[in-house]
Amino acid sequence: AAQKLSGGIGSKLCGMLGKERGWGWRRRGNLLPATDGDTKTMTFLQEVVDILLAYIVESFDRETKVIDFHYPNELLQMNNWELQDEPATLDDILISCRATLKYAIKTAHPRYFNQLSTGLDMVGLAADWLTSTANTNMFTYEVAPVFVLLEYVTLKKMREIIGWPDGRGDGIFSPGGAISNMYAMLLARFKMFPEVKEKGMSSVPRLVAFTSEHVGIPDLERRILEAKQKGFVPFFVSATAGTTVYGAFDPLIAISDICKKYNIWMHVDGAWGGSLLMSRRHRWKLDGVERANSVTWNPHKMMSVPLQCSALLVREEGLMQNCNQMHACYLFQQDKHYDLSYDTGDKALQCGRHVDIFKLWLMWRAKGTIGFEAQIDKCLELSEYLYNKIKDREGYEMVFDGKPQHTNVCFWYLPPGIRYMEDKEERKKHLHKVAPVIKARMMEYGTTMVSYQPQGDKVNFFRMVISNPAATFEDIDFLIEEIERLGQDL
Amino acid sequence: AAQKLSGGIGSKLCGMLGKERGWGWRRRGNLLPATDGDTKTMTFLQEVVDILLAYIVESFDRETKVIDFHYPNELLQMNNWELQDEPATLDDILISCRATLKYAIKTAHPRYFNQLSTGLDMVGLAADWLTSTANTNMFTYEVAPVFVLLEYVTLKKMREIIGWPDGRGDGIFSPGGAISNMYAMLLARFKMFPEVKEKGMSSVPRLVAFTSEHVGIPDLERRILEAKQKGFVPFFVSATAGTTVYGAFDPLIAISDICKKYNIWMHVDGAWGGSLLMSRRHRWKLDGVERANSVTWNPHKMMSVPLQCSALLVREEGLMQNCNQMHACYLFQQDKHYDLSYDTGDKALQCGRHVDIFKLWLMWRAKGTIGFEAQIDKCLELSEYLYNKIKDREGYEMVFDGKPQHTNVCFWYLPPGIRYMEDKEERKKHLHKVAPVIKARMMEYGTTMVSYQPQGDKVNFFRMVISNPAATFEDIDFLIEEIERLGQDL
Numbered sequence: 001a002a003q004k005l006s007g008g009i010g011s012k013l014c015g016m017l018g019k020e021r022g023w024g025w026r027r028r029g030n031l032l033p034a035t036d037g038d039t040k041t042m043t044f045l046q047e048v049v050d051i052l053l054a055y056i057v058e059s060f061d062r063e064t065k066v067i068d069f070h071y072p073n074e075l076l077q078m079n080n081w082e083l084q085d086e087p088a089t090l091d092d093i094l095i096s097c098r099a100t101l102k103y104a105i106k107t108a109h110p111r112y113f114n115q116l117s118t119g120l121d122m123v124g125l126a127a128d129w130l131t132s133t134a135n136t137n138m139f140t141y142e143v144a145p146v147f148v149l150l151e152y153v154t155l156k157k158m159r160e161i162i163g164w165p166d167g168r169g170d171g172i173f174s175p176g177g178a179i180s181n182m183y184a185m186l187l188a189r190f191k192m193f194p195e196v197k198e199k200g201m202s203s204v205p206r207l208v209a210f211t212s213e214h215v216g217i218p219d220l221e222r223r224i225l226e227a228k229q230k231g232f233v234p235f236f237v238s239a240t241a242g243t244t245v246y247g248a249f250d251p252l253i254a255i256s257d258i259c260k261k262y263n264i265w266m267h268v269d270g271a272w273g274g275s276l277l278m279s280r281r282h283r284w285k286l287d288g289v290e291r292a293n294s295v296t297w298n299p300h301k302m303m304s305v306p307l308q309c310s311a312l313l314v315r316e317e318g319l320m321q322n323c324n325q326m327h328a329c330y331l332f333q334q335d336k337h338y339d340l341s342y343d344t345g346d347k348a349l350q351c352g353r354h355v356d357i358f359k360l361w362l363m364w365r366a367k368g369t370i371g372f373e374a375q376i377d378k379c380l381e382l383s384e385y386l387y388n389k390i391k392d393r394e395g396y397e398m399v400f401d402g403k404p405q406h407t408n409v410c411f412w413y414l415p416p417g418i419r420y421m422e423d424k425e426e427r428k429k430h431l432h433k434v435a436p437v438i439k440a441r442m443m444e445y446g447t448t449m450v451s452y453q454p455q456g457d458k459v460n461f462f463r464m465v466i467s468n469p470a471a472t473f474e475d476i477d478f479l480i481e482e483i484e485r486l487g488q489d490l
Numbered sequence: 491a492a493q494k495l496s497g498g499i500g501s502k503l504c505g506m507l508g509k510e511r512g513w514g515w516r517r518r519g520n521l522l523p524a525t526d527g528d529t530k531t532m533t534f535l536q537e538v539v540d541i542l543l544a545y546i547v548e549s550f551d552r553e554t555k556v557i558d559f560h561y562p563n564e565l566l567q568m569n570n571w572e573l574q575d576e577p578a579t580l581d582d583i584l585i586s587c588r589a590t591l592k593y594a595i596k597t598a599h600p601r602y603f604n605q606l607s608t609g610l611d612m613v614g615l616a617a618d619w620l621t622s623t624a625n626t627n628m629f630t631y632e633v634a635p636v637f638v639l640l641e642y643v644t645l646k647k648m649r650e651i652i653g654w655p656d657g658r659g660d661g662i663f664s665p666g667g668a669i670s671n672m673y674a675m676l677l678a679r680f681k682m683f684p685e686v687k688e689k690g691m692s693s694v695p696r697l698v699a700f701t702s703e704h705v706g707i708p709d710l711e712r713r714i715l716e717a718k719q720k721g722f723v724p725f726f727v728s729a730t731a732g733t734t735v736y737g738a739f740d741p742l743i744a745i746s747d748i749c750k751k752y753n754i755w756m757h758v759d760g761a762w763g764g765s766l767l768m769s770r771r772h773r774w775k776l777d778g779v780e781r782a783n784s785v786t787w788n789p790h791k792m793m794s795v796p797l798q799c800s801a802l803l804v805r806e807e808g809l810m811q812n813c814n815q816m817h818a819c820y821l822f823q824q825d826k827h828y829d830l831s832y833d834t835g836d837k838a839l840q841c842g843r844h845v846d847i848f849k850l851w852l853m854w855r856a857k858g859t860i861g862f863e864a865q866i867d868k869c870l871e872l873s874e875y876l877y878n879k880i881k882d883r884e885g886y887e888m889v890f891d892g893k894p895q896h897t898n899v900c901f902w903y904l905p906p907g908i909r910y911m912e913d914k915e916e917r918k919k920h921l922h923k924v925a926p927v928i929k930a931r932m933m934e935y936g937t938t939m940v941s942y943q944p945q946g947d948k949v950n951f952f953r954m955v956i957s958n959p960a961a962t963f964e965d966i967d968f969l970i971e972e973i974e975r976l977g978q979d980l
Contacts, residue, residue: 031612032550033600033960041612042543048616049539052623053532060522072832075635083647083851087858093613096855097620100636100848104624107633110523114633117842120625122521122531123583126538130587132618133542134594135610135796142933143597143604145565146590157573175665178840201691245820300842306625308844330735330943330953335923337930342562350668352607352790354798354844358590361573365586368577433825440827443632453820463820470523 031090044090048097055101059108059120060470065446066109068102075103105449110470111478114449116244116272118468119304127362128306131355138173138353139331139345141338148342151357154364158297159313161277163290170314172347173356177271180296180312181238183324183348185209187294187314188236188265190323197323209236211269212243212250221258228262236265241286242273245455245463246399247406249273252288260291268292271310273406275302278372282380285405299360302379302407302467303372309356320347379466383407386464386476395419395484399461407466412459413438413483415490432459434490441486448482521580534580538587545591549598549610550960555936556599558592565593595939600960601968604939606734606762608958609794617852618796621845628663628843629821629835631828638832641847644854648787649803651767653780660804662837663846667761670786670802671728673814673838675699677784677804678726678755680813687813699726701759702733702740711748718752726755731776732763735945735953736889737896739763742778750781758782761800763896765792768862772870775895789850792869792897792957793862799846810837869956873897876954876966885909885974889951897956902949903928903973905980922949924980931976938972 032041058064070078079099088096106112108120136144138151151173160167174180189196193204208227210220217239224234237259239250252268259266268274268289274297276282277289289295295313299305314320325346332343345351364372386409390396399410412431421427435452442448451463464479522531548554560568569589578586596602598610626634628641641663650657664670679686683694698717700710707729714724727749729740742758749756758764758779764787766772767779779785783805790799804810815836822833835841854862876899880886889900902921911917925942932938941953954969 032546033598033609037550038547041546044612045543045546045616046539048619049536052620053535055623056522056531056535057528060527070635072631072635072639072829075639081639081643083643083854083859085859087861088855090856093616093852093856096852097616100620100640101624103636105626105633105635107625108523115627117627119523120623122534125622125625126535126583126587128622129538129619130542130590132615132622132796133545133610134591135597135615136595137605137607137797141562142939143595145560145562145595146593149562149565149571150590153571153573175669175844176840176842178842179665179669182839200696202696206690206692244818306622307627308842328734329945330941333926333943333950335926335950337926337933339562349672350666352666352668352798354665362583362586364573365578366580366583369573369575371577436823436825436827443827449632451820453823455819460823460825 047094051094051097051101056108056120056122056125059106060110062110062475064106064109066112066449067105067443067446069443069446070103078103108470110468110472110475111448112468113464113466113471113479114451116301116465116467117304117307118465119470121304121306121363121469123366124304124306124359124363127359130362131358134355134358136355138355138357139343139351141342142336144355145342147355147357148344150361151344152342154357154361155311155313157364158311162292162295162313164315168317170317170320170347171312172320172344173309173311173353174348175350175354175356176308176310177269177296177298180271180298180310181267181269183312183320184238184265184267184294184296184314185236186349187319187323188267191265191293191316191319192233192235194322205233206231207235208232209238210234211238212240212248217250217255220255224258224262224264234262234264236267238267238269239292240273241268241270241289242276242406243408244272245408245453246410247272247404247408247465249285249405252286252291254288256288256291265293266291268295271296271298272301275299275372275376276406278303278369279376279380280373281377302376303360303363304375304467304469305360305363308354309360324349375469378469379407379471382466382471382473382476383409383464385473386466386480389476389480393480399455399458407464409464410461411464412461413487415487417490428459430490434487435460435462437490438483438487442482445486448479450479537584541584541587541591546598546610546612546615549596550600552600552965554596554599556602556939557595557933557936559933559936560593568593598960600958600962600965601938602958603954603956603961603969604941606791606955606957607794607797608955609960611794611796611853611959613856614794614796614849614853617849620852621848624845624848626845628845628847629833629841631832632826634845635832637845637847638834640851641834642832644847644851645801645803647854648801652782652785652803654805658807660807660810660837661802662810662834663799663801663843664838665840665844665846666798666800667759667786667788670761670788670800671757671759673802673810674728674755674757674784674786674804675726676839677809677813678757681755681783681806681809682723682725684812695723696721697725698722699728700724701728702730702738707740707745710745714748714752714754724752724754726757728757728759729782730763731758731760731779732766732896733898734762735898735943736900737762737894737898737955739775739895742776742781744778746778746781755784756782758785761786761788762791765789765862765866766896768793768859769866769870770863771867792866793850793853794865794957794959795850795853798844799850814839865959868959869897869961872961872963872966873899873954873956875963876956876970879966879970883970889945889948897954899954900951901954902951903977905977907980918949920980924977925950925952927980928973928977932972935976938969940969 141148155171156167159169239255298310300307300309395414397412418430631638645661646657649659729745785803788800789795790797885904887902908920
């Protein structure tokens with residue numbers, strides 16, 4: 001069906017002329033900016049788009065494999081990937097595009113559950129194509145007037161949702177959650193010791209940051225007191241809203257009380273869980289987030305915005321600029337003819353900053369806040385369905401007690417052969433090998449993908465997460481059937 | 491012409507049915523993953539592509555404005571940019587796309603000279619569209635098999651060009667030059683004091699890094715000795731290959747001798763100038779780069795790869811992994827069924843990493859190394875043409891002596907009224923205001939864009955840079971005429 005639907009100029013010309021008739025435009029390859037390159041360029045780009053449209057339709061088709069897996073050494077030999085001195089023809093470029101997609105993971109596939117970021121939103125994709133076409137940089141209003149305004153509008157909206165009065169505060173989109181969290185630490189350090197910017201780390205006492213390992217910060221206050229007793233200065237607490245493996249939420253109100261008492265910057269790492277703020281049914285899990293000094297929130301995870309899209313929101317205005325500005329006078333001239341508060345470049349350590357805002361903004365327009373809410377609620381419903389389905393099912397054991405807080409469902413599948421093993425150590429050793437083998441088989445068959453890992457003294461278990469808006473109850477059923485099909489002989 | 495050429499399914503349906511006939515698919519907006527969303531999705535995406543293709547053709551047309559400039563407050567009112575609770579129609583989404591492009595800077599325009607990154611390469615753009623469609627993450631081979639291989643192939647090629655034996659070494663694509671340089675500093679620090687990773691900054695002596703302010707590191711050795719005398723530890727020298735404003739190259743061989751003598755990590759920041767390595771005519775400016783421990787090289791600048799594309803190349807193998815790895819067992823399982831050396835995620839502080847490789851790789855295929863070389867040589871030729879044209883022209887003064895090393899040409903334009911002012915201070919004060927006013931007028935007319943700035947005791951001057959493959963000799967002539975037209979009354 002995909003092939004038939006993929007229309008456009010390119011494939012039509014192709015139909016009319018046939019390959020034999022000679023593709024002068026391809027061989028010569030005079031694309032824009034060549035004089036009279038218009039037609040050639042549009043034909044070429046349309047051919048690429050036709051390839052992409054066919055790939056998209058295929059990706060959502062459950063009859064298609066999630067992945068056509070090959071080992072690295074095999075894949076290296078399946079195409080000519082080497083770079084040459086001489087140019088290739090445009091025909092070869094189209095072949096390279098097809099080969100690249102042939103061996104890619106279909107991250108839009110309804111049965112792709114492998115990461116926190118899954119799925120492919122059509123409006124988000126269109127927005128990302130537009131972003132590439134605009135090909136600019138976020139550092140000044142001068143070179144990105146619309147994108148800078150949309151970042152302003154969107155960050156304000158996100159701060160309102162966090163609960164800061166009138167959406168006041170500051171923020172920035174950064175290249176990912178780790179960088180957003182790093183920016184938060186820099187702000188906390190600068191807030192407490194502004195001299196660090198000019199005088200360096202040797203001008204400040206020994207700083208200590210705290211974060212939860214997996215499930216809450218139960219003994220935070222004790223740890224803070226211990227650190228202070230040793231002469232260290234606790235300056236930063238990163239509470240997690242949605243841990244990567246268990247999807248657990250730290251108790252933000254209790255943590256904020258402690259941070260207030262000891263005058264410590266409170267950061268909420270909501271890279272994974274922050275999106276629950278958009279759900280009236282689930283946002284209570286982040287109660288207290290409005291007391292945070294800063295929040296990381298990655299719309300590329302639970303909101304399925306194309307990669308990357310990570311926001312750092314900051315309660316105090318002006319701090320980012322003071323902390324990071326370098327006054328690069330070749331970018332941030334002070335005698336420009338417009339309102340300089342729209343030149344955001346000095347808020348970040350980075351100079352250039354990729355345009356990550358448009359895909360989020362356009363998706364938000366298309367769905368509305370209620371559309372994101374419905375999408376998020378549906379993923380949590382699916383995960384509850386999975387949890388209810390397996391919690392008492394023969395051959396399954398849950399990794400942690402109780403209903404998951406996020407869409408993370410962590411479980412062991414025990415093949416019949418090891419279900420009744422008496423020797424606990426032997427059983428553990430066997431079980432540790434089950435998930436990796438099932439996963440490898442999944443990839444070889446290409447039917448579905450889900451993540452696994454060990455954790456502490458727990459042997460390899462499956463971590464199922466659902467952020468894919470294409471997934472349905474039937475896909476969850478399929479996953480369980482597939483695990484049993486691929487694992488029953490182990 | 492653009493309008494006529496923009497074909498594809500969408501506009502054809504539009505022509506056949508007319509807007510009045512009702513656009514059910516748009517109002518309902520059931521795109522994929524909705525059942526039977528295929529046709530609607532392809533029609534929608536094709537409509538977006540038609541908008542983009544028309545924009546691209548327009549962007550290269552010299553009759554088109556580079557920018558339709560509006561002040562931030564005006565622009566905020568020219569469209570409804572606010573985010574709503576309720577979804578918008580797909581019609582509204584298309585309107586938003588058109589509005590966004592209407593007020594965007596046409597960075598592909600042959601007369602856009604405003605930044606180090608200009609121009610729009612058609613193959614690079616196609617590759618970026620494909621990257622968005624593949625929507626994955628660079629951290630593991632598991633989720634990005636092809637892209638990980640292409641990064642491997644391309645980094646090796648870049649290291650060969652630097653001159654490291656057999657292209658051996660390591661590297662990574664990062665979100666920009668500043669982050670690449672930061673990674674280099676982390677490596678240098680870790681190499682000298684591996685304990686810093688576990689024990690923090692308080693476990694190491696006071697470290698000092700050196701970099702050139704604008705034009706070379708003339709007194710580097712003296713500064714190193716001074717620092718050592720104070721008890722500090724020099725650990726990092728960042729030599730610049732192509733400064734942002736002057737385009738100057740530090741003497742790498744001399745610097746490498748000093749670094750070797752004092753056992754200091756030598757980094758080359760070639761974000762801007764690194765691409766000259768691809769030119770047999772110009773690569774001598776980086777002689778000695780092969781002695782560096784690490785090199786930053788941004789193909790999104792002089793090679794016109796779509797934003798962002800920045801590489802950090804590292805001479806020592808294995809160091810990146812040791813320095814940055816966190817062993818996140820939920821990503822980098824040690825019992826996977828493929829060669830784990832292709833899981834690159836632990837080389838970076840970031841967890842997720844955007845796919846920036848495909849656009850560079852595909853452009854390299856399309857042009858060949860010789861194509862990049864020709865493109866770079868042409869930009870340098872244009873800049874020499876500009877330099878020769880204005881160096882003795884009435885009303886111009888050059889900011890630094892001699893022929894520019896890169897494509898940066900820095901100059902003052904003196905309107906007739908101030909050319910013969912006797913009072914030097916008065917003249918300086920006047921001159922300082924000339925470039926900002928000309929620039930503001932350029933943006934209001936939308937005819938061209940070029941950067942300006944003050945530097946040290948030098949009042950505002952124009953910094954012309956050429957990285958735009960669409961620019962011609964005529965465009966350089968146009969720029970000069972335009973500066974004179976807009977500035978003669980000042």
